[in-house]
Amino acid sequence: MSLFRLLRLPNLLIVALVQSLVYFRLLLPAFAQQGISPRLNTLEFLFLVLATLCTTACGYIINDLYDYEMDLLNRKAKVIVNEKISARTCIWIYALLGYVGFLLSLYLALRIGQVYMLGLYLLSFVLLFLYTRILKKRPLLGNMLVALFCAGVAGLVWLAELPGWWALQNAVPQKAQTLQSIINWYCAFAFFSTLFREIVKDLEDKPGDAAAGCRTFPIAAGDAAAKYLAMAMAGLLLVLLGALYFYQVPGFSAPFYLGALIGVVAPLIYAIYLLQNAQTPNDYHRISTLAKVVMLAGVLLLLV
Secondary structure, X not given: OHHHHHHOHHHHHHHHHHHHHHHHHHHHHHHHHOOXXXXXXXXXXHHHHHHHHHHHHHHHHHHHHHOHHHHHHHOHHHOOXXXXXXXXXXXXXXXXXXXXXXXXXXXXHHHHOOOHHHHHHHHHHHHHHHHHHOHHHOOOHHHHHHHHHHHHHHHHHHHHOHHHHHHXXXXXXXXXXXXXXXXXXXXXXXXXXXXXXXXXXXXXXXXXXXXXXXXXXXXXXXXXXXXXXXXXXXXXXXXHHHHHHHHXXXXXXXXXXXXXXXXXXXXXXXXXXXXXXXXXXXXXXXXXXXXXXXXXXXXXXXXX
């Protein structure tokens, strides 16, 4: 159980679900209709997912290792490193997952002839290390990097299947553009919803972050500015959904809008309402939980 908590198993399952929905729900059916062969077969796609999960899990572990003292102040009951699992064991797990992810990425890069896939894996490791050591302690830099990583989860599958998408673009441009609209929407949704939650989490963790010498946005600009920024991110999500509906963008059906209304719009409006009067870490934790609901709803909307 402690290992699952260290690796953030629910988060890893969501990452796998996002990539699976993009691959099996969006790309493969479109390719099959036009007789286009995907660049990845099922096994290779599984390797891509596993490499992504290894990178993600390594990010969680290295973050917990370096944030041990801050986490003792912010969420002592949830600390795993040195409390449930020794730091030495965590380092070994980190190294093992990193090595496995590297081998999987190397195999995929050589197998599908896209060497930049290996470069993306190595770049991810470098950025995650910089995030833990430097960026997360600076206003918004770490938040935006995390948001970009979340948006890139879906984008990575599209990038791996880019040759098939170009073939689809040449055969049926309208179909390719519809797929691109859906993927673009999800990447934008993942970015802004993650950034919203990241700012709320910084508000929640402000006491421990300040004690550790961090300069997160709430510490640097104040709670009021952080609240306004978080509400602006939530507002952008609402505007994004409104634009889809107003312009009737192809690929988005009535069930999608109904699901968005229930799973995204309603929780976001409630979160904005709560955020205006939030003061304590418990208040912000409640809003952060609502943000998780919104993010999960966005994933499930890929089904429709």
